[in-house]
Amino acid sequence: MKKFQKYIFPIIFLILIGLSYLFDFAAGEKIGLNFWMFFKEMILFLPLMFILVGLFDVWVPREKIEKHIGGESGWKGTGLVILLATLQAGPLYGAFPFAYILWKKGCSIRNVFIYLGAFATIKIPMITFEIGFLGLKFSLLRTLITLPVFILIGYLMEWYLKDKNFEVKQP
Amino acid sequence: MFIRLLPTLILMLALISVVLFLIPNETLVKYMGEGSGVKGWITAALLGSVALIPGFIAYPLCGILIDNGVAYSVIAVFITTLMMTGFLTLPAEVKFFGWKVSVIRNLVSLAAALFIGLIMGFFL
Numbered sequence: 001m002k003k004f005q006k007y008i009f010p011i012i013f014l015i016l017i018g019l020s021y022l023f024d025f026a027a028g029e030k031i032g033l034n035f036w037m038f039f040k041e042m043i044l045f046l047p048l049m050f051i052l053v054g055l056f057d058v059w060v061p062r063e064k065i066e067k068h069i070g071g072e073s074g075w076k077g078t079g080l081v082i083l084l085a086t087l088q089a090g091p092l093y094g095a096f097p098f099a100y101i102l103w104k105k106g107c108s109i110r111n112v113f114i115y116l117g118a119f120a121t122i123k124i125p126m127i128t129f130e131i132g133f134l135g136l137k138f139s140l141l142r143t144l145i146t147l148p149v150f151i152l153i154g155y156l157m158e159w160y161l162k163d164k165n166f167e168v169k170q171p
Numbered sequence: 172m173f174i175r176l177l178p179t180l181i182l183m184l185a186l187i188s189v190v191l192f193l194i195p196n197e198t199l200v201k202y203m204g205e206g207s208g209v210k211g212w213i214t215a216a217l218l219g220s221v222a223l224i225p226g227f228i229a230y231p232l233c234g235i236l237i238d239n240g241v242a243y244s245v246i247a248v249f250i251t252t253l254m255m256t257g258f259l260t261l262p263a264e265v266k267f268f269g270w271k272v273s274v275i276r277n278l279v280s281l282a283a284a285l286f287i288g289l290i291m292g293f294f295l
Binding site for chain 1 (some may be wrong): 172173176178179180181182183184185188189191192222223224225226227228230231233234237243244246250251252254255257260263264266267268269272275276279280282286287290291294295
């Protein structure tokens, strides 16, 4: 029963959207269109992220993660997580499961948050897209200014969470 | 893990769809456009923080806003908060990081976005 309860709201929402289409209710149709756009994106990227998480879990040994992006990894580790994040695509919530696996394997708190920051704001596959819509100068400046800012956030989060038994949970 | 997250995600996407419908582009231009000053900044930060929206939706949207006279610094705030902070997406984030850390991450990112906008304002 509890399992079913979780699905009540999504089901009500989908029924309402379905009814909107049946009765040509414009607002509902527009919301449905928005939803479909986001849903497509989720269904495209999220399973890929989970496959990546699974492969990472099996193939990459803990010692490697600890050594390269763990607590003692320094600037090289920061560079590595940024590279990893910027090569991936999709919305930030798709990065949460990957952040979990990184943390589980011994990635430092700092690098987990730097990974999230880089994943959210800088994407190598998206750069040309950003330049197309917003211009080269804006895109380059934004990237150059954002980069040090979220590295700083990583340090801040690490400093704040150091002695607080922080853990990334598996939902 | 994916299946267990699915109801939360669908609910979240449904909410985002409704919000996006309630705030059309004309409203965005009205509140962030030329001469909006501090009000434009606040609007950009607040609306950008509603949900986590990925680049391929955020970039075209911001392209439209720039064509309609929204300042580059305001766009920088909007785009950064769109991609980094999401209060509607908190339910998914909380499942991984817990309430406290998720809220802190979002608030720090919000401050960072304002800072990034400020610096962008100097250059553009």
